Amino acid sequence: xxQNSTEIFQMMPFIIIGAGILLSIAVEMSIKKSExxxxxxxxxxxxxxxxxxxxGIQQESVLFGGMIAxxxxxxxxxxxxxxxxxxVVLNSVDYIKKYGTYYGEYYILVQSSVLGMMMxxxxxxxxxxxxxxxxxSICFYVLAGINRKKFSANEASMKYFLLGAFATGFVIYGIxxxxxxxxxxxxxxxxxxxxxxxxxxxxxxxxxxxLIGFSFKIAAFPxxxxxxxxxxxxxxxxxxxxSTTGKTAAFSVFIIILAAIFSTHSINKFTPYFAAIAxxxxxxxxxxxxxxxxxxxMLAYSSIAHAGYMAIGLAAGNISSESGIIFYLAAYTFxxxxxxxxxxxxxxxxxxxxxxxxxxxxxxxxxxxxAFMALFMFALAGIPPLAxxxxxxxxxxxxxxGGLTWLAVIGxxxxxxxxxxxxxxxVYMYFREPQEEIKIYSDNLSLSAVVxxxxxxxxxxxxxxxxxxxxxxxxxx
Amino acid sequence: xxxxxxxxxLVLSGFxxxxxxVGVLIRRNAIVVFMSIELMLNSANLTLVTFSSYLxxxxxxxxxxxxxxxxxxxxxxxxxxIIAIFRNKLTVDIDKINIFKW
Numbered sequence: 054x055x056q057n058s059t060e061i062f063q064m065m066p067f068i069i070i071g072a073g074i075l076l077s078i079a080v081e082m083s084i085k086k087s088e089x090x091x092x093x094x095x096x097x098x099x100x101x102x103x104x105x106x107x108x109g110i111q112q113e114s115v116l117f118g119g120m121i122a123x124x125x126x127x128x129x130x131x132x133x134x135x136x137x138x139x140x141v142v143l144n145s146v147d148y149i150k151k152y153g154t155y156y157g158e159y160y161i162l163v164q165s166s167v168l169g170m171m172m173x174x175x176x177x178x179x180x181x182x183x184x185x186x187x188x189x190s191i192c193f194y195v196l197a198g199i200n201r202k203k204f205s206a207n208e209a210s211m212k213y214f215l216l217g218a219f220a221t222g223f224v225i226y227g228i229x230x231x232x233x234x235x236x237x238x239x240x241x242x243x244x245x246x247x248x249x250x251x252x253x254x255x256x257x258x259x260x261x262x263x264l265i266g267f268s269f270k271i272a273a274f275p276x277x278x279x280x281x282x283x284x285x286x287x288x289x290x291x292x293x294x295x296s297t298t299g300k301t302a303a304f305s306v307f308i309i310i311l312a313a314i315f316s317t318h319s320i321n322k323f324t325p326y327f328a329a330i331a332x333x334x335x336x337x338x339x340x341x342x343x344x345x346x347x348x349x350x351m352l353a354y355s356s357i358a359h360a361g362y363m364a365i366g367l368a369a370g371n372i373s374s375e376s377g378i379i380f381y382l383a384a385y386t387f388x389x390x391x392x393x394x395x396x397x398x399x400x401x402x403x404x405x406x407x408x409x410x411x412x413x414x415x416x417x418x419x420x421x422x423x424a425f426m427a428l429f430m431f432a433l434a435g436i437p438p439l440a441x442x443x444x445x446x447x448x449x450x451x452x453x454x455g456g457l458t459w460l461a462v463i464g465x466x467x468x469x470x471x472x473x474x475x476x477x478x479x480v481y482m483y484f485r486e487p488q489e490e491i492k493i494y495s496d497n498l499s500l501s502a503v504v505x506x507x508x509x510x511x512x513x514x515x516x517x518x519x520x521x522x523x524x525x526x527x528x529x530x
Numbered sequence: 531x532x533x534x535x536x537x538x539x540l541v542l543s544g545f546x547x548x549x550x551x552v553g554v555l556i557r558r559n560a561i562v563v564f565m566s567i568e569l570m571l572n573s574a575n576l577t578l579v580t581f582s583s584y585l586x587x588x589x590x591x592x593x594x595x596x597x598x599x600x601x602x603x604x605x606x607x608x609x610x611x612i613i614a615i616f617r618n619k620l621t622v623d624i625d626k627i628n629i630f631k632w
Contacts, residue, residue, distance in 0.1 A: 180593055187600045194607050198614060207615045208627050214611050215563055215624075218604055219554050222570030225597055226547055229574045229590075233581030238589050282630040 063109045063123035064116050066102040066131055070168045073098035074161060081157035088149075091160040095142045099167065103135035110527055119239070121175040125527045129379060130174035130305045136509075137298045137386045138167045143502040144394045145290040151494055152288070152402065154200050162199075163294065166192035170298055174305035179228050179238045182306055186224065186270070189302055190217050193295050197287040205404060209286025216269060216279040224266030230259025240309060247313035251322060263310065264326060270303035271360045272296075274333035284353035289400055292349065293393030296356045297386040304382055307367055314370040316528075327368035328460055334361030335467035342474045347407050348396055351474060352389070355433060358471060359385055365460050366448045374451025376524040381444030383520065384432070384513050388441055391506030392429040395422055398496050398503070406491055412478055414487035421500070422493075423482045425507050432510050434475040435468050440513035447521065539580040546573035560612050560622040564605075571601050 077094060081087045106128045113124040123131075142163060149155050169188030176182040194217060198210025228238075234256040235243050243250065250256045269276040284292045314321045338358025345351040363381050366374035399415075399422070400406050416423040432439035445468060449461040513520055546569055553566025575594045582590025612622055619627065 180596060183593075184596060184600070187604070191600075191603055191607050194611065198611055201614045202618075204615075204618045205629060207611070207618055208629060210611050211560065211615055211627065214608050215554075215560065215567070218564070218567045218608065219570075221600075221604070222547075222550060222567055222574070225571060225574040226577065228593075229577035229581065232578060232590055232593070233585070236581075236585045236587055238593065285630055 059109070059112050060114050060116060062105065063112070063114050065105045066123075066135075067116075067121070067168070067171060069098050069102050069105070070164060070171065074164045074168065077161045077164060081161065087157050088155050091157070092142050092146045095160045095164055096139045098164070099135040099139035099142070103132050103139070106131035106135065110523070115177060120178050120181050121172065122177050123175055126305075126308070126379065126524070127171075127175035129383070129524060129527060130301065131171050133301055133383050133386050134167050134170045134174070134298050137301075137390055138163055138294065140387075140390050140394070140502045140506055141290055141294045141298075143505075144293065144390075144397060144499045147494070147496040147499045148288065148290050148397045148400075151496075152200065154202075156199055158195070159199055162192045162196050166196070166294070167298070170302035170305075173302045174309075176306070176309055177240055179231065179240060179243075182240075182309070183225060183228060185302070186306070187221065189299065190221065190270075193217070193291075193299060196291045196294070197283055199291065200288060203403075205286040206288070209283045212279050212286075213283040220266045220269030220276070222266075223262045223269075227259045227262030227264075227266060230255055230262065234259065240312075244313040257322070260310075260323075261326070264307075264323065267303050267306055268330055271300050271307075271364070272334075272357050273330040273360045273364055274337050274357065275330065277334065277337070277357045277360075280357055281350050281353040284356070285347060285350045289349065289393055289397035292353075293390045293397070296353070296393070297389045300356070300360065301382045301386055304363060304378060308375060308378065311367065311370065315372065315375045321368075321370040324368050324370065324457070327364050328457065331361045331364035331368055331460060332463045334358060334364065335464060336361075336470075339467045339470040339474075342471065345474070346409050348409055348412070348478065349393075349407055351409075351478075352392060352396070355471065355474070356389065358467060359389075359433075361467070362445055362448055362464055365452050365457070365464055368460060369448075369452045369455030369457050371451060371455050372525070372528060373454055374448060376521060376528055377444070377447030377449075377451045379524045379528075380447050380513075380517070380521055384440035384444040384510065387506045387509040387513070388429050388432040388439075391425065391503050391510065392433065394499055394503040394506065395426045395429070398422065398499050399491075399493060401492065409478060409481055410488060411491055412481045413485035414482070416483040418487070418491075419493060422503075425503050426482060427479045428507055428510065430475040430478050432514070434472045436472075438514045440510045440517070443514060443517040443521075447517075536580060536584045539576060543573040543576040543580070546570075546576065558624050560615070560624055560627075563624065564608050564612070568601060568605070571597060 109124045110128040166189045169185045172185030194214040198206045200206040272280045342354035366378035432441040435441045435445045452461040550566045550570035578590040
């Protein structure tokens with residue numbers, strides 16, 4: 054069945070993560086000191102899987118009986134998921150020690166959610182999109198409330214669960230209508246018949262239900278109401294995982310189901326929808342974030358705004374906007390994981406030291422942390438030459454090529470607004486005197502995760518062409 | 531059996547889906563909201579089975595098994611979350627679970 058070794062090689066990331074999950078469960082059950090083993094084991098399998106994925110970028114193959122594609126853009130997505138999750142795990146070790154709440158399920162759930170994301174980003178069949186989405190989401194519902202004795206975690210978990218399951222209802226109903234009108238679940242068949250199917254109102258209705266369901270998952274404006282509460286209530290490391298890799302996985306599904314528009318130049322009937330959610334999310338996220346004093350909540354609103362910038366690329370719907378989205382996702386993942394990593398280091402027990410006043414005077418007390426926080430804030434604000442700037446730049450270029458200059462203008466306006474609240478953190482760190490004594494736990498592992506994300510942000514910013522060429526060559530093939 | 535037109539089933543499932551959405555939006559008890567979500571999933575199942583039967587294509591029925599499995603997993607997680615909330619606060623009223631404000 055599998056004659057060539059390439060296919061077996063391409064299959065390895067899935068096998069490694071899947072076997073890793075089973076092995077981790079066995080370790081967790083049988084070894085008392087699993088807290089010391091599981092994080093390193095998770096990092097190991099994530100690292101191996103990331104390296105194998107990116108090594109197979111040149112060769113695209115379809116695995117598991119036409120269910121999952123590997124290589125090409127799926128390789129880039131798998132790299133983002135695995136490296137992001139490895140950094141989050143590295144970050145979690147000290148964080149969990151600080152809170153004193155270790156549950157063995159934590160690392161297993163992180164691994165399972167990554168498997169779900171990999172299933173989504175490589176899906177060749179709608180069933181695979183649905184199963185991957187649910188594997189990821191159910192793990193996230195549990196992870197959000199992993200600290201079950203704390204009421205804020207309970208509340209975050211329940212809000213995430215109810216709205217996430219509501220979104221799932223839309224996704225599955227949309228899939229049912231798409232299946233009914235196209236008589237297939239194979240994405241390639243749906244895409245090749247896209248121009249014929251788009252005239253069928255039932256198909257369009259199904260497609261819009263699917264888009265609405267995934268708009269919940271990317272946290273775009275009218276479907277954002279769960280985001281601030283869930284991001285604030287969950288453990289900071291978990292927030293770092295679901296705000297970055299979870300969003301990347303949802304965007305990878307958008308790119309897959311809109312492939313007919315991106316690559317075969319079908320008329321983009323959904324431009325008004327995406328233009329609306331993009332402009333509203335950008336403005337809403339940036340404006341509301343100004344009034345936030347809690348840094349985690351501020352980052353949650355900024356994540357709504359970033360979903361808006363990326364949705365510009367979906368509205369434009371051409372190859373350069375597609376590669377722009379993927380570049381943006383890579384940049385956003387690492388700068389946000391870094392920012393949440395620093396928040397998790399500063400954070401004290403019981404949700405203390407999350408306000409922006411806790412950052413006052415950080416430039417004197419802990420210059421390294423302050424420098425990295427400033428780096429991530431500048432990157433998120435989109436100041437050149439950091440990765441965040443080029444993400445926005447490429448997406449805006451795609452929008453202008455697609456004839457949506459007004460959307461790019463709104464994007465620029467909202468980035469200017471967002472500079473205010475990002476720089477506010479920097480001003481607090483360097484130009485304000487601390488009002489309270491703040492104890493910062495020494496966290497070498499978390500700091501190393503922050504340093505790695507910081508380096509990636511700088512590298513993506515200094516050599517954006519290299520990454521962009523890699524993405525574009527993976528897309529065009 | 532085939533004398534019942536397909537549209538009847540689709541209208542029924544569309545109605546069930548709408549009842550589910552309205553239930554999620556207006557009910558305040560977490561369990562009832564969750565039941566409304568299950569109703570949405572089941573209306574999608576009905577749609578899948580209908581299309582599968584009328585198209586003579588078995589994929590839709592296989593899909594329904596996947597959806598049912600996922601719904602069961604979701605129910606397990608969801609009820610566990612609701613129990614965790616109840617233990618801490620002795621209520622499952624969504625309006626009373628609101629410590630986060632902006």
